[in-house]
Amino acid sequence: MKITDDMLSAQAAEARELWLQACTPDALPEHRFSRKFRREMRRLVREQKHSASVLRAARPLFCCFPLRFRSAAR
Secondary structure: OOOOHHHHHHHHHHHHHHHHHHHOOOOOOOOOOOHHHHHHHHHHHHHHHHHHHHHHHHHHHHHHOOOOOOOOOO
């Protein structure tokens, strides 16, 4: 009997499903993050949004005024 690519792909898909069923629990426990952690994450997300909008607004300036760095070998 010769094994074909179609046979392998069919068996691989079935094996994947069996593997995922065996490894994944039926119900994941709920986790409640601490107030301190939630506040810190809110602050970090706000900072990232702000920095992204500032960079987006400043992008045209970067094109018009290229930065020039001094050589350290001077």
